[in-house]
Amino acid sequence: MSIETTSLSKSERTRRAILEAAYSLFLDQGYHATSMRQIASKAGLALGGIYNHFGSKEEIFTAIFTEKHPYHQIVPLIAASEGETVEDFTHNAAHALVDALGHHPDLLNLMLIEIVEFKGKHVPKLFDSIFPKIMEIGTRFNRFNGQVRPIPIPLLMRAFLGMFFSYYITEIMLAGLMPSGTQEESLDTFADIFLNGVKRQF
Amino acid sequence: MSIETTSLSKSERTRRAILEAAYSLFLDQGYHATSMRQIASKAGLALGGIYNHFGSKEEIFTAIFTEKHPYHQIVPLIAASEGETVEDFTHNAAHALVDALGHHPDLLNLMLIEIVEFKGKHVPKLFDSIFPKIMEIGTRFNRFNGQVRPIPIPLLMRAFLGMFFSYYITEIMLAGLMPSGTQEESLDTFADIFLNGVKRQF
DNA sequence: CCTACCGATCGGTAGG
DNA sequence: CCTACCGATCGGTAGG
Numbered sequence: 194m195s196i197e198t199t200s201l202s203k204s205e206r207t208r209r210a211i212l213e214a215a216y217s218l219f220l221d222q223g224y225h226a227t228s229m230r231q232i233a234s235k236a237g238l239a240l241g242g243i244y245n246h247f248g249s250k251e252e253i254f255t256a257i258f259t260e261k262h263p264y265h266q267i268v269p270l271i272a273a274s275e276g277e278t279v280e281d282f283t284h285n286a287a288h289a290l291v292d293a294l295g296h297h298p299d300l301l302n303l304m305l306i307e308i309v310e311f312k313g314k315h316v317p318k319l320f321d322s323i324f325p326k327i328m329e330i331g332t333r334f335n336r337f338n339g340q341v342r343p344i345p346i347p348l349l350m351r352a353f354l355g356m357f358f359s360y361y362i363t364e365i366m367l368a369g370l371m372p373s374g375t376q377e378e379s380l381d382t383f384a385d386i387f388l389n390g391v392k393r394q395f
Numbered sequence: 396m397s398i399e400t401t402s403l404s405k406s407e408r409t410r411r412a413i414l415e416a417a418y419s420l421f422l423d424q425g426y427h428a429t430s431m432r433q434i435a436s437k438a439g440l441a442l443g444g445i446y447n448h449f450g451s452k453e454e455i456f457t458a459i460f461t462e463k464h465p466y467h468q469i470v471p472l473i474a475a476s477e478g479e480t481v482e483d484f485t486h487n488a489a490h491a492l493v494d495a496l497g498h499h500p501d502l503l504n505l506m507l508i509e510i511v512e513f514k515g516k517h518v519p520k521l522f523d524s525i526f527p528k529i530m531e532i533g534t535r536f537n538r539f540n541g542q543v544r545p546i547p548i549p550l551l552m553r554a555f556l557g558m559f560f561s562y563y564i565t566e567i568m569l570a571g572l573m574p575s576g577t578q579e580e581s582l583d584t585f586a587d588i589f590l591n592g593v594k595r596q597f
Numbered sequence: 598c599c600t601a602c603c604g605a606t607c608g609g610t611a612g613g
Numbered sequence: 614c615c616t617a618c619c620g621a622t623c624g625g626t627a628g629g
Binding site for chain 2: 304316320342352387
C-alpha cells in the first residue's frame, strides 16, 4: 500500500480511501448497518463526494467483494505452497494460509456478508475469475498420484477449502468457550484430519 | 405446530406468530435489512402491537437465536444416532442431520447473522445450555475406544461440527457452480474424509 | 468535491 | 392491540 499510494492519481487515491473505509466498516458491522455517512466520514470526505466515485452503496460492496475477496489471497498462497508429499503440501499450505490471514477470522466476514445480506447474488461473477485457479490447485493434488484416494478433484478442492472455513467459523463460534488448546494446535489437528481423510491407506 | 397451537393462550399465539414471521424474514434478509413493520405485517398485527410482546427488535432476535438455533435440532439428532463402529455412527449421524435439516442450508443463516451482524455477542449465553450436550456426544466417540486416533474430545467435536458447517457453506458458495455431483454424494465424501481422518490406521 | 436539501423509512412510544 | 405520531437517520441528488 505504502509504495503504490504515492504514485496514484488523486481521484484514484480517494477511491481507495473510500474502499478501505467501507471495507473495515462492513467487516465490523455488516452491510446494512453501515451508512454512507460513516463511510464518507472515515474516508475523509463529504457524503456527496462518494458519488463521484461510486454510483450507489451496493456498488461499493461489489467492488470490495470482487477486489478484496480472501480468495485472492488464499488461492495464490496455496498454489505457491511446496511439498513432495501430500503431507508436506497440506501442512505447508495450511500454515501459509493461517500465517497470512493472521489470526483474523473476520476476513471471512466478507463472504458471510455476501451470504447473509445478499443471498450470494454476487458469487457467480466472482467465481468465473477464480475457478481456473482452483482447478490449478486441483492438478497439484493430482500430482500426488497414488497418495490420495480417488476423490473427484472439484470435491477434493471443496473439502480442502471447507477445512479452512470450518476452522475459522468454529473458532469464531467457540473461541475461548471450549477448552481446546492453542489456535495453532487446533489448525494442525484440522489439517491432520483432512490429510488422513484424503490419504490412501496402506 | 398444529397440535400445540390450539392449546396456547391468545397472547402466546401472537408471540409465536411474531417469532415465526421474524424468523423467516431474518433468514431471508438478515437482521438490519428487516424492519419491525415487515415483521408486524407478516405476523398479522399492527406495528405497535409487537411491543406488547417484545421490548425491542433485538429482543426478538435474541429469543429466536436461543429458541430456534439449529443446535437444538442438530445435537439431539447426533446424540440419538446409533452405530457399533465409528464408521456406522459417523455416517448415520451425518445422514440423520442432512435428512432433518432438509436441504435448507439457510438454517445456518441464524448463526451467520449472529457472526456478521452481532459479532457473536449472544453466543456465550447460548453456549452454556449446549455445552453439556456436546460433551455428551464426545463421550460417544470415546466409546469407540481404539478405533479413533487420540484427539482431544473438544477438538474432535469441533471438527465434527465443522464438517457440517463446511459442507453447508461450500454448498451455498459453490452450489451449481462447481461440477461436483449430487448433494448426497458430496456429503458422503465429506463424511468419509472426516471418518478416515479421525480413524486410527492399521 | 462540498453544502444543503429531498422523500422515505427507521425503531419506538403515547394514549386510548 | 391499534392509531397516530415522534425525532432520527437513511440513500441519494441538485447546484454550484
